[in-house]
Amino acid sequence: MKGNVIEEDELSKYELHTPRNIKEAVELMSSIEEEAYYVSGGSKLIPLINQNKVAPKHLISLKEMPDLRGIKREKGLRLGSGATLFEVAHDEFVRRYYTALFDATNELGPREIRRVATLGGSICCAVPSMHLLCSLLLFDPDVAVAGMDPPTHQHGMTGVQGGFLYGRFMGIEKFVIDGEQPPLKKQEFVKEFVLPPVWEKxxxxxxxxxxxxxxxxxxxxxxxxxxxxxxxxxxxxxxxxxxxxxxxxxxxxxxxxxxxxxxxxxxxxxxxxxxxxxxxxxxxxxxxxxxxxxxxxxxxxxxxxxxxxxxxxxxxxxxxxxxxxxxxxxxxxxxxxxxxxxxxxxxxxxx
Ligand SMILES: Cc1cc2nc3c(=O)[nH]c(=O)nc-3n(C[C@H](O)[C@H](O)[C@H](O)COP(=O)(O)OP(=O)(O)OC[C@H]3O[C@@H](n4cnc5c(N)ncnc54)[C@H](O)[C@@H]3O)c2cc1C
Missing domain, CATH: 3.30.390.50 (CO dehydrogenase flavoprotein, C-terminal domain)
Known part of the structure; x- marks a missing residue:
C-alpha cells in the first residue's frame, strides 16, 4: 500500500467466495485446485495471511451460511460451527446446563475477538484454542463434518462431476492436535458440535x-x-x-x-x-x-x-x-x- 492507494496485487491476493449453503461450499472447495481455505471469523487466518505465513489463492467464507449459525436444544445441545464465542457465552441454556462452556467462552480473548471468532474456527486452528477445546472435551461432543467424495473431471464437460455430498461424525478428541493440521480432508469442514444431554445434579x-x-x-x-x-x-x-x-x-x-x-x-x-x-x-x-x-x-x-x-x-x-x-x-x-x-x-x- 502506498499512502491511501491500495496496489492492485494486494487486492488480488486471494479471491473471496461466499457460498450460501453446505453443498455450494464443499462443491466450490472440491473444484478449486489452487491453495484454498475455509474462513469463519477470520481472527486467526487473516493475520496469518497478512503476515505472509500462508498464501491462499481462494478463501471460502462460511459466514453467510445460516445452517452453521444455530444454537439448538435438541436431545442435548447442537452448536453450529459458525456460532461466535459471544453468542455461546450469552445463551441461557449453555449458561445453565453447560456452564463450563460458558465460563470458557466468556473469558476467551478480548471482547472484539469473541464477537467474531467462531467455534469451528477455534477448534480448527493448527494450535486449537486451548480454553474452548478443553471446555468442549468436558461434554464429550460429536463433531459433525460435511464433505464430498472426490469428484471427477470428465472429458468435454465443465465443472465438477460425480461428487457425493456426505456428513460424518468424529469424536472431539480427534481435534486434540499439537501444531498439526486438523483431522479433516481438504474439502471437509466442521458443521456442528452435538453435545449429549446433561444429567440432573x-x-x-x-x-x-x-x-x-x-x-x-x-x-x-x-x-x-x-x-x-x-x-x-x-x-x-x-x-x-x-x-x-x-x-x-x-x-x-x-x-x-x-x-x-x-x-x-x-x-x-x-x-x-x-x-x-x-x-x-x-x-x-x-x-x-x-x-x-x-x-x-x-x-x-x-x-x-x-x-x-x-x-x-x-x-x-x-x-x-x-x-x-x-x-x-x-x-x-x-x-x-x-x-x-x-x-x-x-x-x-x-x-
Ligand atoms: C487478540 C486475540 C486474542 C486471543 N485470545 C485467546 C485466548 O485468550 N484464548 C484462546 O484460547 N484463544 C485466543 N485467541 C485465538 C482465537 O480464539 C482464534 O483466533 C479464534 O478462535 C479463531 O476462530 P475464527 O472463527 O476467527 O477462525 P478463522 O480465522 O476463520 O479460521 C481459523 C482456521 O480454522 C479453519 N476453519 C475455520 N472454520 C472452519 C470450519 N467450520 N471447519 C473447518 N475449518 C475451519 C480455517 O481454514 C483456518 O485454518 C485470540 C486471538 C486473538 C486475535
Missing part, C-alpha cells in the same frame, strides 16, 4: 489463571464436570455452604450431607500442550462420598500425574501449586452448581 466449571489481568491465553486452566447425589434435601443449605471459607470446611460439610460423586471428569488445559485428563483422580472420587480425605487423595493423584516443567512463563513448582488450586476450584464450583443450579456461584476468591 450435574455441574461444571472452567477456571484459569493468567499472568496478566488481560484475558490472554493463560498459564493453566482446569475444567471439571461432576454429577453428584445427596443423602438429604439440601435446598436450605446453600447459605451455609456459601459462607464457608476453608476448603476443609467445604469437604467436611459435603461428607456430613453424604454428597456422593457419581460421575466426574477432570481436565487441565496447558497453553502449549494438549489438555491432560486425570483418570486416576477421577476414579478416587467416583462412587465415594466427598470427604476431606477423599479430596486430599484425589488432589495427591492429580499432583503425582502432572509433570510440570519450568518454562518462560512460570517455574515448575508454581505450575504445580496453581494446578492444585485450579482443580480444587473447578470441582467445588462444579459441585456448587450441581447442588444449587439456580444460585449464582459464589466468588471463587473466598477459597
Amino acid at each position: 450435574t455441574g461444571s466449571a472452567y477456571v484459569k489463571v493468567s499472568q496478566k489481568k488481560a484475558k490472554d491465553l493463560g498459564l493453566l486452566a482446569a475444567g471439571a464436570r461432576i454429577r453428584v447425589s445427596a443423602g438429604e434435601d439440601l435446598s436450605q443449605s446453600r447459605n451455609a455452604f456459601a459462607g464457608m471459607n476453608a476448603l476443609s470446611d467445604v469437604f467436611s460439610a459435603l461428607e456430613n450431607w453424604k454428597v456422593k460423586c457419581e460421575e466426574v471428569l477432570i481436565l487441565l488445559g496447558r497453553p502449549a500442550a494438549p489438555p491432560m485428563r486425570f483418570r486416576n483422580a477421577e476414579d478416587i472420587l467416583k462412587g465415594n462420598v466427598i470427604s476431606p480425605k477423599v479430596f486430599d487423595d484425589m488432589i495427591g493423584s492429580v499432583l503425582a500425574d502432572i509433570a510440570p516443567v519450568t518454562g518462560i512463563t512460570a517455574e515448575a513448582w508454581y505450575r504445580k501449586e496453581i494446578a492444585e488450586i485450579l482443580v480444587s476450584r473447578a470441582l467445588v464450583k462444579g459441585i456448587d452448581r450441581a447442588l444449587w443450579p439456580d444460585e449464582k456461584v459464589r466468588p471463587e476468591s473466598s477459597w
Whole structure:
C-alpha cells in the first residue's frame, strides 16, 4: 500500500467466495485446485495471511451460511460451527446446563475477538484454542463434518462431476492436535458440535489463571464436570455452604450431607500442550462420598500425574501449586452448581 492507494496485487491476493449453503461450499472447495481455505471469523487466518505465513489463492467464507449459525436444544445441545464465542457465552441454556462452556467462552480473548471468532474456527486452528477445546472435551461432543467424495473431471464437460455430498461424525478428541493440521480432508469442514444431554445434579466449571489481568491465553486452566447425589434435601443449605471459607470446611460439610460423586471428569488445559485428563483422580472420587480425605487423595493423584516443567512463563513448582488450586476450584464450583443450579456461584476468591 502506498499512502491511501491500495496496489492492485494486494487486492488480488486471494479471491473471496461466499457460498450460501453446505453443498455450494464443499462443491466450490472440491473444484478449486489452487491453495484454498475455509474462513469463519477470520481472527486467526487473516493475520496469518497478512503476515505472509500462508498464501491462499481462494478463501471460502462460511459466514453467510445460516445452517452453521444455530444454537439448538435438541436431545442435548447442537452448536453450529459458525456460532461466535459471544453468542455461546450469552445463551441461557449453555449458561445453565453447560456452564463450563460458558465460563470458557466468556473469558476467551478480548471482547472484539469473541464477537467474531467462531467455534469451528477455534477448534480448527493448527494450535486449537486451548480454553474452548478443553471446555468442549468436558461434554464429550460429536463433531459433525460435511464433505464430498472426490469428484471427477470428465472429458468435454465443465465443472465438477460425480461428487457425493456426505456428513460424518468424529469424536472431539480427534481435534486434540499439537501444531498439526486438523483431522479433516481438504474439502471437509466442521458443521456442528452435538453435545449429549446433561444429567440432573450435574455441574461444571472452567477456571484459569493468567499472568496478566488481560484475558490472554493463560498459564493453566482446569475444567471439571461432576454429577453428584445427596443423602438429604439440601435446598436450605446453600447459605451455609456459601459462607464457608476453608476448603476443609467445604469437604467436611459435603461428607456430613453424604454428597456422593457419581460421575466426574477432570481436565487441565496447558497453553502449549494438549489438555491432560486425570483418570486416576477421577476414579478416587467416583462412587465415594466427598470427604476431606477423599479430596486430599484425589488432589495427591492429580499432583503425582502432572509433570510440570519450568518454562518462560512460570517455574515448575508454581505450575504445580496453581494446578492444585485450579482443580480444587473447578470441582467445588462444579459441585456448587450441581447442588444449587439456580444460585449464582459464589466468588471463587473466598477459597
Ligand atoms: C487478540 C486475540 C486474542 C486471543 N485470545 C485467546 C485466548 O485468550 N484464548 C484462546 O484460547 N484463544 C485466543 N485467541 C485465538 C482465537 O480464539 C482464534 O483466533 C479464534 O478462535 C479463531 O476462530 P475464527 O472463527 O476467527 O477462525 P478463522 O480465522 O476463520 O479460521 C481459523 C482456521 O480454522 C479453519 N476453519 C475455520 N472454520 C472452519 C470450519 N467450520 N471447519 C473447518 N475449518 C475451519 C480455517 O481454514 C483456518 O485454518 C485470540 C486471538 C486473538 C486475535
